[in-house]
Amino acid sequence: MKVKSEGEVAQSRPALSNPMDCSLPGSSIHGIFQACIKIHIIMEVLRPQLIKIGGRVYRKNPIQEQTYQHEEEDDDYYQGLVECAEEPCETYEVVQTPQGFRCTVKAPSLLYKHIVGKRGDTRKKLEVETKTSISIPKPGQEGEIVITGQHRSGVVSARTRIDVLLLTFRRKQPFTHFLAFFLNEAEVQERFLKFQEEVLEKCSMDHGVDSSIFQNPKKLHLTIGMLVLLSEQEIQQTCEMLQQCKEEFIELQELVDRVLERFQASGLIVKEWNSVKLHATVMNTLFRKDPNAEGRYNLYTADGKYIFKERESFDGRNILKLFENFSFGTLKLNSIHISQRFTVDSFGNYASCGQIDFS
Numbered sequence: 426m427k428v429k430s431e432g433e434v435a436q437s438r439p440a441l442s443n444p445m446d447c448s449l450p451g452s453s454i455h456g457i458f459q460a461c462i463k464i465h466i467i468m469e470v471l472r473p474q475l476i477k478i479g480g481r482v483y484r485k486n487p488i489q490e491q492t493y494q495h496e497e498e499d500d501d502y503y504q505g506l507v508e509c510a511e512e513p514c515e516t517y518e519v520v521q522t523p524q525g526f527r528c529t530v531k532a533p534s535l536l537y538k539h540i541v542g543k544r545g546d547t548r549k550k551l552e553v554e555t556k557t558s559i560s561i562p563k564p565g566q567e568g569e570i571v572i573t574g575q576h577r578s579g580v581v582s583a584r585t586r587i588d589v590l591l592l593t594f595r596r597k598q599p600f601t602h603f604l605a606f607f608l609n610e611a612e613v614q615e616r617f618l619k620f621q622e623e624v625l626e627k628c629s630m631d632h633g634v635d636s637s638i639f640q641n642p643k644k645l646h647l648t649i650g651m652l653v654l655l656s657e658q659e660i661q662q663t664c665e666m667l668q669q670c671k672e673e674f675i676e677l678q679e680l681v682d683r684v685l686e687r688f689q690a691s692g693l694i695v696k697e698w699n700s701v702k703l704h705a706t707v708m709n710t711l712f713r714k715d716p717n718a719e720g721r722y723n724l725y726t727a728d729g730k731y732i733f734k735e736r737e738s739f740d741g742r743n744i745l746k747l748f749e750n751f752s753f754g755t756l757k758l759n760s761i762h763i764s765q766r767f768t769v770d771s772f773g774n775y776a777s778c779g780q781i782d783f784s
Contacts, residue, residue, distance in 0.1 A: 559571070638712050
């Protein structure tokens, strides 16, 4: 197990009076900012975000909309969608009725507001452009979004756009759970405490190294992937998917890669990389101010907005040199847990919402 320093190894840097101002003396910050914005917009047009839904790829094009001075920043925006293929999508279950066609969408109630939009504007625009009627459960009520229309193509178009909106705003939600192997066996905890003791003994004079940046030994775990679970139904879905993965158990790396692939396909895990890099955090500067902090995933508010947290770095060079081959013991990884963030069970570990056992 290697020390995870999250890029915090001390490096020499030029002194800047303003940490957000990296311009040369005498340059125009306003001009540089405008140039960066223009480049960013151009790149959005040339290389728009691609979204996979039901085995098909869609291109999400940015649309500049009129804004009003007294309106708050509206995250319930509606963006135009350009389909990359012209043939109708056959992956949706569209039922023909005496009145026309009908399709349903399962979604957690927390995301309904993004389909409705402010004053219902998003839903109205969807209905007008696709010539459909969209019924959405009331806030706080779980249920299905129902799309009806005279033409199948219109119903499929509305369903596609709703799926993209749901995926877009799901990605803005803070992570709620994670898949992990617990490392809370007595031998591993004892070896971790020995590691902490020796690091403080040999490296305490290095910049930023003190007892406050070490992980709680009761919360040691190997992370497989981070989850956004917004309802009890999604937690149950996660448990069922893990049970399916259990039947295909092979070797550890292949198992976690298959788990990741399956959860990415379901939309419960955002695709960041193709293979799982199993790791356990043993030191993190976030713990310095908040012992319950949870790595880089703790930098967002409940509504998904990014928070910048200034942290004091530490010099991990000697730690990496002296403890590169430190042994934290051995244990059998007998189960994968669905752990809920910011919780503690009776043993001091993260509370588990479900698990699959392999023994």
